[in-house]
Amino acid sequence: MPGSESGGVGNFWYSFDYGLAHFVSIDGETDFANSPEYPFVADLSGNETTPKENETYVTDSGPFGAINGSYKNTKNYEQYQWLAKDLASVDRTKTPWVIAMSHRPMYSSGVSSYQAHLRTAFESLLLENGVDAYLSG
Amino acid sequence: MSVLYESNWDLWQQWMQNITGKVPYMVMPGNHEATCSEFDGPGNILTAYLNNNETNSTAPESALTYFSCPPSQR
Numbered sequence: 001m002p003g004s005e006s007g008g009v010g011n012f013w014y015s016f017d018y019g020l021a022h023f024v025s026i027d028g029e030t031d032f033a034n035s036p037e038y039p040f041v042a043d044l045s046g047n048e049t050t051p052k053e054n055e056t057y058v059t060d061s062g063p064f065g066a067i068n069g070s071y072k073n074t075k076n077y078e079q080y081q082w083l084a085k086d087l088a089s090v091d092r093t094k095t096p097w098v099i100a101m102s103h104r105p106m107y108s109s110g111v112s113s114y115q116a117h118l119r120t121a122f123e124s125l126l127l128e129n130g131v132d133a134y135l136s137g
Numbered sequence: 138m139s140v141l142y143e144s145n146w147d148l149w150q151q152w153m154q155n156i157t158g159k160v161p162y163m164v165m166p167g168n169h170e171a172t173c174s175e176f177d178g179p180g181n182i183l184t185a186y187l188n189n190n191e192t193n194s195t196a197p198e199s200a201l202t203y204f205s206c207p208p209s210q211r
Contacts, residue, residue, distance in 0.1 A: 001163060001164065001165070011164065011165070011166060012166055016163070023163070025163065025165040026165075027165070027166055029166055029167065029168055029170070029171035030171060036168060036171075037168070037171045037172060058172060058175050059168075059171075059172045059175055061171040061172060062171070101165065102165060103165060103166065103167035103168065104167075
């Protein structure tokens with residue numbers, strides 16, 4: 001996936017244009033505060049730089065981008081900063097439509113806690129930038 | 138349960154093949170990519186089946202190599 005081509009990271013977050021739309025794919029699993037998979041940095045205790053195996057969970061994953069500061073603040077994450085920059089640089093005269101997507105829904109009739117965390121992380125950025133649709137599945 | 142996921146995945150790929158064989162598509166990570174070792178079943182029953190052709194058996198975590206699953210996740 002065009003992670004490096006769009007300033008993102010690998011298959012995790014990237015954007016591309018197709019026709020009149022700018023598509024943005026974000027990682028709803030890792031790389032934001034309270035992500036459904038906890039980053040390994042959250043398992044550290046004391047002065048450790050890497051966690052012991054019994055401090056980790058089988059669902060731990062990432063981060064795959066940098067975190068500049070506390071992992072508890074989404075704005076410190078490289079993914080968030082990339083998303084803000086990517087959305088701000090959309091040329092609406094070329095791609096009037098902006099569609100964002102990830103595996104995880106922000107709203108669902110099957111309510112689960114990750115939805116609120118995802119909203120807290122990214123929803124206002126999407127709204128401020130006039131994203132037209134958010135797809136998940 | 139993990140064997141069910143694997144067979145569902147195979148089925149889905151087969152169903153989609155008419156399209157995916159002709160049209161490029163973009164993919165994004167989901168929880169099954171992020172937690173690559175989570176659904177292998179107790180004792181890594183799926184690994185034992187896919188790698189060693191053993192049913193209802195176990196495999197060590199080091200054998201979780203039939204898909205991309207970095208050592209840090211196993």
